[in-house]
């Protein structure tokens with residue numbers, strides 16, 4: 001059984017998403033938005049190490065291979081980890097809008113069990129935008145990019161300013177991020193008017 005709650009139906013005044021003119025070209029790897037990110041960071045030993053690429057329009061593709069550290073039941077991926085992979089893929093759509101946005105709501109369907117060692121082929125797309133609200137959807141397939149859908153999600157992301165992180169993040173990580181010119185450059189890449 002699957003379905004989307006009314007909270008994820010775009011309002012009547014929602015508009016189609018617009019790919020930012022400076023968005024990465026289709027096929028270009030998006031890189032990590034933060035090295036310690038559980039989803040995409042290269043410096044996070046038990047993270048997902050999800051690798052995302054820009055697609056056409058306001059879409060991305062990504063791949064993630066389930067590791068032994070990601071188990072829930074013996075030999076099977078934990079559902080929360082799969083939800084994280086969907087969340088991360090949906091989050092990387094911000095590179096195409098050049099908007100910083102965080103997950104407000106994430107609704108997930110788990111359709112097939114996903115064994116350790118499986119590569120999940122993810123695709124995500126922004127479907128509508130209404131002010132700060134960004135509506136999006138994602139699938140994760142197994143066996144190949146055209147294989148059966150194992151997990152899917154619908155989401156609402158909410159646009160935020162960089163102060164969302166600097167005001168709420170733990171001070172030691174925020175200080176380290178602000179002292180890292182590469183991190184500051186990556187944060188700016190999300191902002192239309194940095």
Ligand SMILES: CCCCCCCC/C=C\CCCCCCCC(=O)SCCNC(=O)CCNC(=O)[C@H](O)C(C)(C)COP(=O)(O)OP(=O)(O)OC[C@H]1O[C@@H](n2cnc3c(N)ncnc32)[C@H](O)[C@@H]1OP(=O)(O)O
Pocket residue numbers: 007033034039087088091092094100101102103104105131132133156158160162165166174177178183184186187190
């Ligand atoms: C140099 C240093 C800095 C480094 C920076 C690094 C670069 C970063 C770049 C990119 C980061 C991308 C990260 C991707 C990671 C993957 C994605 C995640 O996992 S993100 C983590 C999980 N999410 C949260 O932790 C959000 C926690 N929640 C909040 O902070 C607030 O609730 C927030 C921002 C979501 C909304 O709060 P409000 O006060 O700003 O705005 P309100 O008025 O409440 O909501 C705005 C509209 O959205 C609707 N809304 C909000 N939440 C909703 C919900 N759950 N369901 C339905 N509608 C919702 C509201 O009804 C409202 O709609 P109406 O304008 O009135 O029509």
